[in-house]
Amino acid sequence: MTELRLTNLSKRFGGTGDAPAVDGLDATVRDGEFFVVLGPSGCGKSTLLRLIAGLETVSGGEIRCDGALWSGAGGHLRPEDRGVGFVFQSYALWPHLTVERNVSFPAEVAGAAPRDWKALAAKHLETVGLTRFAERRPAELSGGQRQRVALARVLASDARLVLMDEPLANLDPHLRATMEAEFLEFHRLSGATTVYITHDQREAMGMADRIAVMMDGRFLQVDAPETLYWRPATAEVARFIGRGALLPATRRGGRVTAEGLGEVPARDNPALADGFCALFVRPEEVRLGGDAAEGGAEARVVRAVYRGGVWELTLDLGGLRLEAVGPARVRVGDIVRATVAGGWPLPAPEGFPMSRNAVEDAFVPAE
Template structure:
């Protein structure tokens, strides 16, 4: 298939604004690579640069060692063998489903019999053979997105780029389409670069996730590692929920005001070791337990999420933590809170704490 190597990639627009800022990444052959980030962080611009729809102002893009973009180099989009699945489907309304899928082969000048056979194979891959003669307007949103995916596959793509393809679908259909994307990826094996702002979507699809902030990748890791071993407060807070507490590290334990000593998890591989002394301690809701004998706290918020309640608690020392509860818990209720574990972040991360908590940590 294809391995993409991106080195020092940058993109400035004519008004001087910078969308991509010195980005480095390697997207492995056959990988399902998800770029997760907020609106405006540069995700769509990155896809357009890889597709050849935009020209980089600095850095390089190469596929299996062949330069696609760089100083004096800009391989045409049609020569990159890249398929693009857009959020808006971008289907021709006057064409049938089969004609839409065959269009890349037609544009490439391939014989009619060959492109019809190619369209049939791709429609079979996405489970739409019975709808080949229909127009896009006769299909559901999920079916139209599968047509767009089949068209990307029919372009003989070595790399498939997906620009928030599920954003316009309802939650139930989005879950079904996630399974469809993974199935097609397993069958076809194309290197896939998928962008989204939806954490749940990213966690369910990715081999690896790149968290993108301000035109750069803040962290690239497998979903489980990203969730449990973030390399900064920004990443930890963007991926999932949790609390950053002022703490003091002593070996493999941390002390937090009002709690017994807390065992520490290992940090992310790219985070410098946290020395003994003041530090930030990040704690996920799954690491917080409710029960007698814990630090006294009051429930500030309790949001029911179907089988589980997401809680925000404030201890008598004024620290806020996040927790999960399977039973009924109401705002204002008094509970005991224990922390099973957390992971330390360097002292500079204390700047992200509320002023009162930071003063206690630095005292």
Template structure:
């Protein structure tokens, strides 16, 4: 099912939790909302689920209006499954009881209900745990109960609010794989909330960056990283040096446009959007753009720091005259204080405005 949000706004007293949020979430996609704490992620999810009412804007689920001016379809009539930020399991109920809970109200035979619960527990690898109480489970297992409960509902749209936030890194990785699998199996349109960009990149078809209640950019993960629409997105996603430069010429068609860039002592070609023209510009330089060079016109940089990350050194390379150091991933050992020749292979020219 598709989810469509148009100019959605929500205030709490004088605080604007969401301002004019518009998003199109395609049927069957895995859509991630990424943003720092307090930016409005849970509020957005609660609006879509029908647990809050908006102050302005509209929500359509599968082409059907579920929220608009003076109009509100209750949560149980939206065909939306939710995995909450805290798993929200009933402590007095068994695992089985928790998973069966949302199915109870559905018009199903006792047998069909039982088989749905069993299948859901099997899917998350908890078939032997039906009679246990949540208190006797690990964090990861509790998380899986919450997922099974969502699965049992067989909802067309699934909303997940930071479901992995409380897990240790190793378990997170395993659960990420399970979530991707869960999505493949159910085919449900998934709206997934996180403040962890690594997790967002790993799971998403598309990511919307939410910042102080507004969407900064909604795009494919690799576009957010390679072609950020603003300096704020460039700084929020991944690491980069952002330098002032001069564009001497711009060529190519939309999508493959390239600019001839001068940045301090460097000359190189960078990618740019259709709106970019000659003149002064801000250039985003990712670690992939920075190469240790042997060519005669390479520029000397001083190693400020170098940290081994397994397989490569993560280095800050200072270039004379440039305000901030380049961030580089280098395969050879570097020692702080030494000088290395550097060239720039590419970059991204930030769109104006």
């Protein structure tokens, strides 16, 4: 069992007037879970990983693993005593050592006999499909092969907690999908509890058991990928995950009316009080075509991008913006009829306009 618990965790650099890099985080990473921390550059992700590894000391709160204190007011466990495996963005391989010796390094440092560390390296190089590269140096490998050497090294260390610091950031896009599958297979084989940080939401959604959306040193929401996508807790999370539009709306007795579109069959948000709100609509919830008798409104296409099989569209409904997808070719300037077939009502964010006349661009795409 390897359960990681963060309690009111904080880290501050500089003086007391500086904003904390990590600001009061609370989370439990479950045994065997693939837990992804997703956020933009500078939000505190890497600092959090360094705190868990013991490379930084906490300013407040504590970190516990299986109930044992790792960092906090009661002490600070040394990094080498935590038994953590670390997969770096830069691979962190010894350039002068062979692939075999890079993989066996943890066992050699621990005092294993040559026969044992050679057998260990051979076993894990076979696992990652690099047996025939055992005598090569890292400089002779591709980026994906180097990352697999780093994974084999973590397997050889027998770590029960693995930290991954944006390990796909240096790889070409075509290689990322392959490496995502390899990371998941590595996770299955090792059974290790894994904390993976990234700024790429596609990676996060595709690999995570749960995702923590991090902004300005705080976790805004910790949930399963599908929950984050369809039931974000705040407009900020909604805007960051995927694509969509925020529309001015009113909620009364569970019914939601969006300005200019009438009543919309929105999903119920029991945490939301009646009154003015923001209706978040995903592209999949916008239907194109039909006639006036079927409701909806006419919209002008202001953006059309082909994504292989579908067109990604941005529609203008007299000042309101909608994101949609359609199978048929459309052009900027075309007029289409759009019907909103669903949505998720949220508390209106600060400064959110109550009228379409004040709306300029109510959605923020996250590419």
